[in-house]
Amino acid sequence: MTALAIWATTTQPPLSVVSQATGQPFSWTIFLQSVINGISFGSIYALLAMGIVLIYKSSDVVNFAQGQMAMFLTYIAYSGMGLILGINFLQPHADLPARVGWGVFLGAIALSLVVAALMGMAIEKFMLRPLARSSVLSQVLATIGAGTLLYGLVSWIWKAEIRPFPRFEAVAGRPVQLGTPPDSIIITLEAINFLVVGLILSFLLYLFFRFTMVGTALRAMAQNAFAARLMGINVGRLNGLAWALSLMLSAIAGVLAGPRLQLEPNMMTDVGVKAFAAAVLGGMTSLPGALLGGLVIGIIDNLAGYYLGNGLQASIAFLIIILVLVIRPNGLLGKTIRKKV
């Protein structure tokens, strides 16, 4: 039934659409609620996607392990909370509180950011620079290998059990309710936080690339690495910086999404896949594209999840992406990709 329904819905006016998952008649409230949920979680996809784009633009490497790295950094943040609170976070049933305040939250983020930066620079220098002249396949597999290794290491160090991730007190309050109960839309503060942080970080990135010398140099390097070297730009160091920034975005995404996803080695697998799709959808070379791609994927994801049921959610997202790619091979906002020679 379901498979046919996908095609049937396109020929019927939207108001008669019936959710396959719930059997409820179409309601604008639910539709809007899905879109809002999609936009908010789409920000998480967008943060990872922008990270993927940063790396790809600077060094032509596609990081298939962005999700795994974000997962690792979320564990680091979790451990940071444990450290600050003096709780043994390695303990299988570490009793971290359900909510943490500003101090613990920011401390944990700071730790995760520092680790992200160091890790990014190290990965660039020791893992990818030696492969600069290797095939795309070797580079892709190297990132996959690193992701697999991280997954194993995290399962080893923290054990593979699911743990709750503490909520940030400031956004754990009562959700905002729009409209009167049967027809109301509910927006949690956390969801608002996702979007706000996502947008602020995007804006900061924009400022960085537009108005700082290092940001301009990064853009220049992405356009023409040879000429960049002639300008005295240390290409290796800047690639390291791009990796660092990329992983820092992922660290923040991890901390934001931690309470929703819960801590476990697989927490970011699905997010990583969607982020990757978002990056490609946006054009792989465009940061605004990645932001847009993330939000679009978030929306599609939620609508498909509601109307088609969880089973087909990811398939629809990918179907749309493949269609978009075949029609616009460079994504929504991308420029022609440079072929690796």
Next chain:
Amino acid sequence: MKWQKIQQTASGKYTRWVLIIAGFTALPWIITVLPFFGANNYTYSQLNLWLILAIVCLGLNLLTGVAGQISLGHAALFQIGAYIGGYFVARQGWPVWLVIIVAGLGTGIAGLILGLPALRLSGPYLAVATFGFSVAIPQLLAGSQDIAELYSDPNELATKIGVLTVPKQNLPGLKADDDLGRYFMFLLVFLIMLVLALNINRSRHGRAFYAIRDSETAATAMGVALGKYKLLAFIVSAVYAGVAGSLFAFQVGQLDANSTSFSVLASILFLTAIIIGGLGSVWGSVLGSAVITILPPFISAVNDTIKAAFGSSIENFESIFYGLLILIFIYFMPNGLSGAFQRLRMRYSSDPSKGPATPAEPAATDLPVS
């Protein structure tokens, strides 16, 4: 003169194949010298899984190693083959050999669909498209009621959606549980696919595939019809995955759409196998899949030792192992095991005392690994 030479090489080839077939035939007994592999059904089932994996890798290596197209979607093709094979045996009762062919061809069509985006996409875009295929197919098979109803048993109410129970298949007259007998059934299929792969590699088409990998622009300039060959590479490699998938259905007897055997992880495992074996090398595919098949009991043995020493074993320990394995091969043996063997052979086959060393003739099976 000329005739003699031809005769010589022909008979050399003949002897080689006799040796190869003898070796494969004796393998179930030879393998028992390895630790963890006794003369029991577990050992034989591992051998069968190896042949299945090797067939997938033969095809994937044609696509990725030879034609240079990344595919993260092969687990989905494998799954399609398994479900086609399972369906026609379990629901339609078709003869096994016919089913294997049908599974191969049906999956070939799926490969054509998977390859269509490849006409317009490359590099990361192709990776994400094939990746999406890998995510979507298990979901369709598990989550779509229509498709699930097609193959699940209408009489068995208790079956889980997406699960297909397949009567295990074997050579005529042998019991369904006889994994040693099944080894010879699979071996026959494997050898056919192996010979095919060797021939494709040496054919005009094979050279066209190399041209695509080495430089797409150069390939176009050389008059290789790029699109046609890319699609062809996808189709051929899908046929391999489909044949292997049907054998998998006959081996395990129960297919679960959500099992990791069909997940993206499996796609990564296939790629790992060809990296270990050697990109572009036919025998490398066979070797690489052997390594992947042999490892698990060793890995769990290491983990058991850790458990004995530290009191608890490591969850997802194999991830550490595979992650390291991939990295080690990429950095230290980028040409895989077959590349390493070839280098050894080069070193010992040229005798410096006999004048200028004749360049070792590239083994017909070991392709130039760049």
Next chain:
Amino acid sequence: MLRLNDVWTYYGRISALKGVSLEVPEGAIVALLGANGAGKTTLLRTISGIVPASRGTIEYMGKPIEKVPADHIVKIGISQSPEGRQVFTDCTVLENLKLGAYTRRDKAKVKTDLEQVFEHFPRLRQRSNQLAGTLSGGEQQMLAIGRALMSQPKLLLLDEPSLGLAPILVKEIFQIIQEINRSGVTVLLVEQNAYLALNIASYGYVLETGKVVLAGTGDSLRQNEEVKHSYLGH
């Protein structure tokens, strides 16, 4: 100021420079001539540290620099306007020029140098907020030279600044090169257009398949029969 001694440079196993020795005296314009594929561009890349020399020494102001990485070469005062301009097409003209000063920390002086570049190339001032990719070929060449000047070089390497430009523009650019030289910048000028180059150069070298085959003052080379025949089109 710059002295190369028996420099060998390889691309993989192919040697592009086979023992080049030459000298660029301080304050001079030195021309480097040679047919396509002679190794001129490779020589400049080797000096800039982009393609390392596998053998031989490069001395700059008395110090060996053949092992110095590319980003440091710019800091010690050698900058290059590469063959084919290689401007950052998706950056504005102003951004391109600022990138030329990437290694510098003296903000105030950068500003006055920017003014200086705009004085040499008034057209760049008009187009300063335009994307470099939208400029004409001549303007891009000016931008490439201007960008190289922004690092405050003592030695300027110019790779075929006349390539693909209309004769009037070429004349203009060569005048500016002389102006730049008069302001105290030593110039190593790579050209296929030997006539123009020897006109403004005090000294010249002719490169052929990676070797120096002729050297002499600008005048003597202009009189040389071989040069006349091969490079001056007589």
